[in-house]
Amino acid sequence: MSHPPHDDGHPTLDGRQATRVGVSAGLREVAEFAASRVATTSDEHAAPGDWIDYGRRLRNMTMEILFRCVTMERMNGTPWPVIADRLRMGEEEVRHQFGHADLCEHAAGPGQAVWDILGKTCINPIPGGCAPTPETAAAELDDWYRRWNQPDDHPTDAPERAVSAHL
Template sequence: MTGVEHEPANERYAYSRTALARLALSDELRELADRAAAGVPTTNDMWAQPGEVVGDALDLVHQAQEALVRAVIYERQKHTSWEAIGEQLNMKRQSAHEKYRDAVAEWQLALQEPHYPAPSGAPVRGLRLHEAAYAPTTAGARLDAWVHEHIPAQRETEHPVTGHLPALSTAEEMVQVLDALNHLYGDSRTPPDPKARARVIERKAALLDRIAVEQGRPEAAQQAEEARALAAQLHAEAAQAPD
């Protein structure tokens, strides 16, 4: 995780949510593998404190547990049932749901709100969304390179991680846009930020433009124009709002 608030050009919107979940899982597994490999050499054993190796092994268990959480999130993003997940965990459906539902809910929230609320006076906000999902292009390139370096059998595969991620369909992208709009209106007591709403509307306009071209639907082009006009109006409102 990182405390940097910079948005990497909203690149995650070009990825399906399943792909983002898989990248987060892959990144956790890479971290686990690196940390486990660091414990293989014996060169530093003579300087280890009593019990230190046990502590290192326990850290690996915690890292593996985080990878397990990411695996559950990935499976749920693929619409795998809690029953199937529970079967793999040797527990009942309800037990699996109760154990991991908060993590899945936090993932869904992070997709809409990638940063935590800023503490009073803090210059930046902490990152709620997993870093690999927040900057998937950078993370994917790093993971591809890691696989080439550490797994000889995959060296002939050009993109062993990013080349097999589930693609973002037009339908899913529209669902993402609508989910984002619904999220903005989730709190009836607080009107949505016009700047945030404008950004989502602009995404909707770009998507409608693509639908108009790819599917030959002139009404989508008209809807895109209307969406852009609304976005411009919202930007104007945001500019006039007091700081």
């Protein structure tokens, strides 16, 4: 489906594309949150239970990624039995646990509708930290990926728009 350009010059995304951006945005948040605990320099200041809190938060973040992945799979036409098989769960259990993640009716429509639904479970730990539109998020992810992929300013084969180029 062809969509007119968004205010920032990027094309307006449909629901499937917005879902894919939502998966990428969640993965970025998990990567940054996980990396925040790699260094051991502040270990001596950890209070009892801090590591449990960290692990619980990381688990919750990855579960949200899984829900978004199920949404993406459903929008790509993956049937429930295949999803159940990949999750090593029964189909009825998968439908019960992940049924609300089936947003297929929004796949071809405007991405903002899906983005608004995904925004209710924004993975960013900072209130208001999620981009207001999927197009803005895609542009931010392009910039983030470019920085992440070139930590020492060495040239790479990453395209200029590694996230949004193939949406």
